Amino acid sequence: MPPAAPLRPRATGEPLGIAGGGGSLPRVVADAAAANGWSPHLLGVGDGLATDWSPYPSRRMPWGQLGDGLAWLRDKGAHRLVLCGTISVRPDFRSIFPSIRTLLMLPQILSVVRGGDDSLLRAATRAFEARGFEVVGVQEIVPALLAPAGRIAGPAATVADEAAIERGFGAAAMLGALDIGQAAVASAERVIALEAIEGTREMLKRVADLHRRGRIGRSERCVLVKRCKPGQDRRLDLPSIGAATVEEAANAGLSGIAISAGEALMLDYDDLRRMADARRIFVIGYESETRDQP
Amino acid sequence: MPPAAPLRPRATGEPLGIAGGGGSLPRVVADAAAANGWSPHLLGVGDGLATDWSPYPSRRMPWGQLGDGLAWLRDKGAHRLVLCGTISVRPDFRSIFPSIRTLLMLPQILSVVRGGDDSLLRAATRAFEARGFEVVGVQEIVPALLAPAGRIAGPAATVADEAAIERGFGAAAMLGALDIGQAAVASAERVIALEAIEGTREMLKRVADLHRRGRIGRSERCVLVKRCKPGQDRRLDLPSIGAATVEEAANAGLSGIAISAGEALMLDYDDLRRMADARRIFVIGYESETRDQP
Structure with missing residues (x-):
């Protein structure tokens, strides 16, 4: 579309x-x-x-x-x-x-x-x-900022990544329903971090720290998800990512990022794509089944 | 009892x-x-x-x-x-x-x-x-470690604190239902922080930092809640607090702590009570209506 x-x-x-x-x-x-x-x-x-x-x-x-x-x-x-x-x-x-x-x-x-x-x-x-x-x-x-569905940048997501995305989107939906936050980090097995008022950047710093201290398994593939809150007024505070988000995700040891297709914003797309390729971070637009009907 | x-x-x-x-x-x-x-x-x-x-x-x-x-x-x-x-x-x-x-x-x-x-x-x-x-x-x-219902230590909770406790227990119930964590920090108006794998101590450090940077209002009374996950096996990993938790809560600018009555553990009770009095932090055992039936 x-x-x-x-x-x-x-x-x-x-x-x-x-x-x-x-x-x-x-x-x-x-x-x-x-x-x-x-x-x-x-x-x-x-x-x-x-x-x-x-x-x-x-x-x-x-x-x-x-x-x-x-x-x-x-x-x-x-x-x-x-x-x-x-x-x-x-x-x-x-x-x-x-x-x-x-x-x-x-x-x-x-x-x-x-x-x-x-x-x-x-x-x-x-x-x-x-x-x-x-x-x-x-x-x-600026409608061109909206994330398309499917692969946006970086390598392909694995089956484990898909499971992590599902889990992360479920946790983020619950966060949003309670008006707490829009972002989460998850692996296929568990939720690693939830964003409340601290914001995505600080959540990713926390995940980087958890990685360094062995709190996250070496082979545990983790993803960042960002999505609209269920029922959110789409004129306000859409979730967004940029090249800096990709870099922060890479520094946190994540495998990729999934954002709501057609709802989340992508800033500085060319830089974002270059960063995703350079750091081997996938970026995909995810169409959640729990997404609100427009 | x-x-x-x-x-x-x-x-x-x-x-x-x-x-x-x-x-x-x-x-x-x-x-x-x-x-x-x-x-x-x-x-x-x-x-x-x-x-x-x-x-x-x-x-x-x-x-x-x-x-x-x-x-x-x-x-x-x-x-x-x-x-x-x-x-x-x-x-x-x-x-x-x-x-x-x-x-x-x-x-x-x-x-x-x-x-x-x-x-x-x-x-x-x-x-x-x-x-x-x-x-x-x-x-x-050691059954004596279980938190009783009602006021345990420190000053009385205010009406705003009660509302914060309700909000925090709701958020923590959702966290637990998804097997993510047991603790949250909330004010009467919003959820401030959610515990995932980082643990309570690090969540409280984060809240201290948010306070320092003006991300939490000066008059916004915040509380720490810790509760069992819904359906949790009570033989494993009960939520617990000690004097150090009270000190960390005080350093994070919180007004108090609420834990599940009859389910959460209190360690070093005498020290905990002294710390709660010294730092003016209330500690109460909360009987949530969403608590599981035994």
């Missing part, structure tokens, strides 16, 4: 709001949007607060100035907004009180700062929509 | 086999057994291979000499065997071939070295039983 066509602006130069956290995704989205005629306007949030977003116009949006950030976007004429990149640091109540515009949003903000990252994003989305913004998914702006 | 009476030897001096891994539990069991008239015979396994078990007679039992270890116990006249302490390092196939007695057990051993720690222990138990040993639980030898 070829990727869907990207969402285009109603008129060339229409501003697109991008609430950008950490990682490379926000810039990938901004560049693709610009190539399709949008005028990207960046709001640095979470881990993206310190990022230099030039050449795009940008504002920092700490939690205490959420109202001001949205007012700026509206002044610029933006109607659509993409949320992407990592947040990681929890909102601190003490940072919330400086601005008047933000005080007017307090009830929503209070609901934003409680709950897991997923409920945080959902609550933020509701607050943005209540202010007239349409929140769109990364994959609507 | 007062603790049940400990299992006593048929005759004073009857040998009791103790397959002892790492941690303080094997010696606690040996001392309690000796006080009740048993003659403890230790087989050092896993993390207990390098332990000095004196004054008790002992043998090292690497995976490759499992058969020899059991033969030694049988020669001594032991009929009953307790498995306790941590294993952590996976059996390595290359260590399995040295001994003739072990070669005769190869089919069982092959089933032992596959699967999670839980299936490893179950398979080991079947192998021991097939050789005429009766495997008994730690709590049969």
Whole structure:
């Protein structure tokens, strides 16, 4: 199935709001949007607060100035907004009180700062929509990022790898159903590690450490799986991998990576493929039977 | 409910086999057994291979000499065997071939070295039983170690703590049902960390790190829960805590610890209580509604 066509602006130069956290995704989205005629306007949030977003116009949006950030976007004429990149640091109540515009949003903000990252994003989305913004998914702006089904890069998966993928996807489905995380590491025989709030990179560091200390058998083939949470709002926080993920998986002694086909995002694909070939790490798009119907 | 009476030897001096891994539990069991008239015979396994078990007679039992270890116990006249302490390092196939007695057990051993720690222990138990040993639980030898229901040590739990405990027990039940782990850290709002093969200590180090880096809110009260896996064989690998667990929980910024009442083990109780008071960490025995019926 070829990727869907990207969402285009109603008129060339229409501003697109991008609430950008950490990682490379926000810039990938901004560049693709610009190539399709949008005028990207960046709001640095979470881990993206310190990022230099030039050449795009940008504002920092700490939690205490959420109202001001949205007012700026509206002044610029933006109607659509993409949320992407990592947040990681929890909102601190003490940072919330400086601005008047933000005080007017307090009830929503209070609901934003409680709950897991997923409920945080959902609550933020509701607050943005209540202010007239349409929140769109990364994959609507850059559909080419979505992982295809089947082999994506690296060597073929073995039968043992397939069993590990099944086990990992089952564990990740349960993680997602409880709104805990999206990623797991498993072998054919057992689950090795589960991602909660620490994130995929730190989970893989842990697996590397377990390998070094003999806690994982020498011949035990382990895989990383990343998948959407069951029922997840596909406009928010899709699971993603990039070349760095492949490298981290290799350093953790894994044999490969499986991600939800048509739901997970692949960043810097050429680098990812080169890394997968160089480190002999398979990358496949997996169509889980437990995947939600669209 | 007062603790049940400990299992006593048929005759004073009857040998009791103790397959002892790492941690303080094997010696606690040996001392309690000796006080009740048993003659403890230790087989050092896993993390207990390098332990000095004196004054008790002992043998090292690497995976490759499992058969020899059991033969030694049988020669001594032991009929009953307790498995306790941590294993952590996976059996390595290359260590399995040295001994003739072990070669005769190869089919069982092959089933032992596959699967999670839980299936490893179950398979080991079947192998021991097939050789005429009766495997008994730690709590049969030292029933006083079982956690009572209700407040055990430290301050009272708050309403937010109760909600965190509920959430943590739910997550840990799911972990256990998939044979992944027994412990989780949660707040009232979300699950913070899940234990897979890394063990509780390392999970708590991770939570300490997440706290330091602002990934957990300053006012977010988090608790550690440890519980039996649903359907777990109660003779094997009961969840346990000690004074060190309380200290690690305090260092991780937690408010308290909840363990399954009547199922989890408390080691070094006096030290545990002193530590809980000193660090203001509550410890409670929790009667989960999802607890298995005995």
